[in-house]
Amino acid sequence: MFKKYMIELKNRGILILFSWICVFLSCYNYKNVLFFLMFIDNPSFNTLHTPNFIFTNLTDVLNNYLYLSAFISNQIVLVMLFYHFLIFLKSGLYNKEYALLKSWYFLYVINTCLSILILHFYILPFSWQFFLSFQNETFFISFEGKVNEHLVFYKNLYYLLVFYTQGIFTIFYSLFWGIINFKYIILIRKTMYLLFFLTATILTPPEVCLQLLVGSLQICLYEFLVFVQICKACVCRW
Structure with missing residues (x-):
């Protein structure tokens, strides 16, 4: 029986790894589109000048394209990983326990999607407008950011928001069901x-x-x- 479970874990691990590779290659193929959507294609940026991104190292652009593709792939495959983990435990759980875990999983997916929407349509545009407002043409203070700095800025905002929403909704959900x-x-x-x-x-x-x-x-x-x-x-x- 233990060997059977190990074979199942191995198969699911291979499937997750293969999925990550496929998602990574797809993201890298559309790297310019993803970069455009992540930073520029936002209605709130219409009042701003189109930002220019610079790089000071010859390999910066390639490294950041790989970093962006890996970042998006990790978030997508993480959802698949939780799903496979839930399905793997299904056979050893009671119906009530499985229903509770499944509700937690759907709550996680919904919170992640809401976090992305809030980040793109509210927090990120507001952050851009706020920090770019410190530009001063009189003293020749203008914005020329590096590509990698923007990716790190986006990643930090994303993780903070996801962690924040997941934590808050976890407390609320646990309170509602009497877990806490x-x-x-x-x-x-x-x-x-x-x-x-x-x-x-x-x-x-x-x-x-x-x-x-x-x-x-x-x-x-x-x-x-x-x-x-x-x-x-x-x-x-x-």
């Missing part, structure tokens, strides 16, 4: 408020109104789920 102790969540309410504003300060641009807005939205979501949990407890008692 409800009384404990109420006791640490003030601490959660502080964490919400700290994360809003770290993850958003240095704009006080935006930070207050993001922190307040998190608090509203938190209080909404607490209210839902209270209603759920009252209904159960009734």
